Amino acid sequence: MKFNADGSFYKITTITTQFIALNLLYLICCLPIITIGAATTALLDVTLHYADGEKGYLIKDYFLSLKRNWRQSTVVFLILLVPFLLLGFSSFFWFAFETIIGTVAGLATIAIAGLLLITFIMASALVARYENTTKQTLQNALLLVIAHPLKAICLLLIPLTIGCLAILMPSLKIILIAVGFSLSAYSSAFLLLSIFANHK
Template sequence: MKYNPDGQFYKVTTTIFQFTFLNILYLLSCLPLFTIGAATSALFEVTIRFADDERGELIIGYLQALRTNFMQATASFLLLLFPIVALTYSSLFWFSAETILASVFALLLTVAALYLFIVLVYCLALIGRYENSFKHTLKNAFLLPLSAPVRSLGLALIPVTAFCVVILFPVVKMLLLIFGFSFVIYCSSFLLLSVFRKQHA
């Protein structure tokens, strides 16, 4: 078969290889755990750019974004992570009480935790997409779910769906490790782009 660097097969295989390597790089970047926010923000930056047909270098772009976004993304991640964990833990506690009042309270806590999770996703994506102060980025992240509730719910459902698929089909775990995280973030990038475009329309 004749080698054609401009052929569709070459482009597809190159893209798959890049996303696979990007996924591995992302997982390695998350190993200290507190760097998950910076790694996710960097991944959002390159995948949103890719989804918006801006292309660019995925790997080099990721490494540059990881360094550039580190401080803001890490601060946002730690700031929002603790209340999300606290609300989730509290909701599980109240659900275990098995009373109607406790269940209603637990449901409210669950909704609050979900809202903060969506805010976190927006915050990390905004840091990767736009240059802005930490205060304004956080403010915009809290307001976006209210202006685009359906798309925002979709942002939460994409990772939840991926998690459920892994639980139901353990064989998918290997695919998740190979390119799953970068693929999930890439899928989320299209929703994020539609929200961002709506706000700038």
């Protein structure tokens, strides 16, 4: 049997391997915790280019993006991390009362924390896609989330859905761990591109 480098099987295998490698690379880069912002920006950067038809080299381009955007993406991450952690702590505090008011307040803090998480995803994509000040990037991210609430909610639902599938369906756990983050970023890239297209 003759090997065909242009065949569909070879292309699918190559792409799958690259996305698995990209996923593992992302997980490794997130391990120091403080690097989550830079790792996420780089992941969104390469998947945005891939979704936009600018194929490139996923692994090589990931490192280039990491080097190029690490400073601003880390600052963005730390700015949003502090209130996110405070809101998380507040939600436990309110739910501990086990009252209607406590439950409502707890749910409100979770909702705001969710808003910050979506803003982080949007801001990471903006850092990857555009050059701007950190302050303006955060403002633009929040405004885009407010302007496109349904798409913004989907940005949060995509990783949550993949996470829930990994928990509820053990048979898929290994596959989802292998490609979960890269697949989530790639799926989110199409939503982000459609949002950005409305504000050129």
